[in-house]
């Protein structure tokens with residue numbers, strides 16, 4: 001089968017593109033290389049097309065990608081500190097709308113990346129239809145994508161459209177993200193450099209941290225599960241862990257001492273507790289997270305160490 005992965009030069013998109021290739025599929029990566037990195041695609045043997053998804057409605061070139069059996073839409077502005085509302089909405093929501101229009105016309109199933117950012121600081125556990133209170137324009141753009149998707153699902157019930165709200169993803173392929181890379185990545189490098197890891201007081205804030213291999217699994221299930229699975233789903237582990245846990249696991253893996261420095265949190269908005277309710281993801285998509293936080297960090301650090 002032939003699949004398009006938008007944002008395929010990015011962290012999650014590149015992991016997905018490799019996994020699809022490994023399953024024997026024909027894969028075309030579409031990316032504008034605005035934040036992704038070519039190094040994520042070294043060893044990738046499919047096609048790579050440089051295309052700005054925000055201009056998809058003007059691009060005749062998109063037709064040349066046909067035939068397609070499915071689209072995995074990962075392309076987005078992913079830096080949550082970007083405050084340009086117009087740009088964020090155009091790239092994240094409007095491009096998605098045009099992509100959906102095209103996909104519906106061509107009858108191509110779409111699985112797209114949403115985010116736990118739609119929940120803002122709502123109380124955990126986060127349920128798909130509750131507490132939709134995004135606290136920044138990034139979270140709002142993902143909320144708008146989900147509303148767009150739901151409208152298309154209602155009007156085109158025959159069309160497969162699946163939204164996946166990723167929680168805090170970590171794993172190989174994120175180094176290009178700089179300050180937006182996961183805290184596992186940041187803290188590992190701080191500790192490795194012999195620096196004292198720094199956490200906002202007192203490190204007990206909780207997140208549902210999810211290893212990228214499980215994100216890939218959710219995408220594959222969303223595309224290949226039998227029956228009508230259109231909808232919006234959470235993708236996390238279903239368990240929240242603290243930043244103190246993260247440091248303890250990294251230190252244990254590196255056989256080093258834990259010397260955390262706790263600092264004041266300068267942010268007015270900060271999520272204190274996220275935790276995915278994954279009952280529908282498990283029930284309808286058959287998704288089973290395979291990596292505990294301990295196993296995910298161990299696998300990730302092994303990959304980081306072998307890449308050095």
Ligand SMILES: NC(=O)c1ccc[n+]([C@@H]2O[C@H](COP(=O)([O-])OP(=O)(O)OC[C@H]3O[C@@H](n4cnc5c(N)ncnc54)[C@H](O)[C@@H]3O)[C@@H](O)[C@H]2O)c1
Pocket residue numbers: 006007008009010011012013030031032033034035036037051052053054073074075076077078091095113114115116165166167168169170177
């Ligand atoms: N990493 C996480 O923790 C996380 C959490 C929730 C949701 N998500 C979502 O998952 C998806 C992938 O995120 P990621 O972490 O891999 O980020 P990333 O920044 O590594 O990947 C995004 C990719 O999209 C590309 N891109 C951006 N604008 C584009 C455009 N107009 N046209 C074509 N390509 C474009 C970038 O060049 C990049 O390669 C995004 O939609 C993001 O919002 C990620």
